[in-house]
Amino acid sequence: MNFIVISPYYPENFQPFTIELAKKGINVLGIGQEPYEQLGPDLQGALTEYFRVENLEDIDEVKRAVAFLFYKHGPIDRIESHNEYWLENDAVLREQFHIFGAKPNHLRKTKFKSKMKKYFAEAGVPVVPGQVIKTEKDITRALKKIGLPMIAKPDNGVGAAATYKLTSQADVEHFIDQWDHETVYFFEKFVNSSEICTYDGLVDRNGTIVFETTFDYHYTPLELLESQKDNAYYILKTIDPKLQAYGRAIVKAFGMRERFFHIEFFREGDDYIAIEYNNRPAGGFTVDVYNFAHSIDLYRDYASIVAGEEVAKRTFEPQYCLAITRRDTTQYVHSEEDLRSRYAGQLKMEKRMPRAFAALQGDTIYILTTDNRTELEEMIAYISQTHS
Incomplete structure (x- = not known):
């Protein structure tokens, strides 16, 4: 091969x-x-x-x-x-x-937010109303059909880049002033939820899921963009059955083969709203976070499915695994030495973030594991605590 x-x-x-x-x-x-x-x-x-x-x-x-x-x-x-x-x-x-x-025609359904929404609906997963924006007349129609508040994102875009929150007519006018009128946008109803979670995993060449997990964002991607927060997200030990059912239905609807997937949802009460399907693993060092949480090796597992082999058996119970960043320009209460000493047995990786991601996510990433949700929250508070 x-x-x-x-x-x-x-x-x-x-x-x-x-x-x-x-x-x-x-x-x-x-x-x-x-x-x-x-x-x-x-x-x-x-x-x-x-x-x-x-x-x-x-x-x-x-x-x-x-x-x-x-x-x-x-x-x-x-x-x-x-x-x-x-x-x-x-x-x-x-x-x-x-x-x-995956060929270009396969990627169209994961490239455009408007097309993703159709596949989410086909999978029976909740979505919010949205509209493609190509002209100012489309904006007028969206205001009548969907109403404020709305979120505006490039229809073909990644993450929170070039995203606008529209809560007033002044926000809409500001968007129109900033918009190049060439980039196609997608407006959708703003979801008033600060909880974003994921359903992530890997499918083999037949489309069978051979690995699945979920993580929560401590801050939403939009908060990171607007407020320069320290990025923090964590793998959960278990997957909510409803989220799992939604995720599996979406993976089946998109029909990919021999690929990682990373699907984002809003959590709203005891239900979920699908946001975005990504045809790849989550970014940064997240493959390592998956590995530490589940005591596995997804680099090897991916090679196994390419070679037509079974993936290694899962022999360990999952742990919480936290990925958290710090910024060079922020003054923290606890030094790096304090952090390393306090979590000596749980700090699994410490790396400098690639320059391309540092501005949005932070300069140094720390990956830690714990069996205890209370300790997980304490880790986030301790590592991210700054001088007032």
Whole structure:
């Protein structure tokens, strides 16, 4: 089997995907921008060949790289990056070279918020009313049909980027002033809930879920964007059966194969409202957070499903696992040394955040585990406490 990894070096925490594929005897080929010398011995040892391109965003250059590797190594069986940034290019390459996996037409239902909503409804999962915005007349229609307050997001966008909360006519006028009138937006009814949770997991090549979990955001992505809060989220030990049923129905409706998924919901009382389906694992170091919470190795498990093998048995009970960040510019009550000393047995990872994510999420991330929900809340309070 020939497997092309797009950008095997970056992000650094995704390098184990390449290494574990190679351990399964899969012929792993890399395409990236970094010089070969920069890859390091572990990655170099896992890659049969590495093709350096000047610009990964130049799809024609990347196509030529794939064509060369095809010519040299034979048909390509998989192309993958697991990275939101390259999802569309990955799909274009799969279609061009007739490779298994998500093609551009498959991604349309996960790329546009308006299309996601139709699949959520098809799965029988609650959604709020929304409308595609292409013109100012569409805004007028949305105001009449949906009414304020509304949330405005690019129809094709990720996370909380370029998002507006519209609570008054003045907010609407401000949006119109800021809007380039070319980016298609999606307006939907604002949900007055500060609780956002997820249903995340991995499906095999038949679409069967082989891993599932859930986590809660301590702050919503919009709060992070607006208030520069420290990012904090935590894996829960159990999944609410209702959330699990919704999540499984959505995964079936979207029909993806051999992929991670990350689905976000508002929690409203004892029910949930679907927000967004992401055709990849949650960002940053979340694969590591999954692993520490469940005492598993999803890098290896992904390699197993690609190789057509069973994933490793789950032999440990899940724990709460907290991922929390700190900002270099914030003065905290407790020093890094205090944190490391207090949680010496529970601090599983401490890493600098990649520059691309630091502005939104924070500069250093700490990943900790606990069996106790009360201690989890105490961890968040202790680590994030600042001088008044």
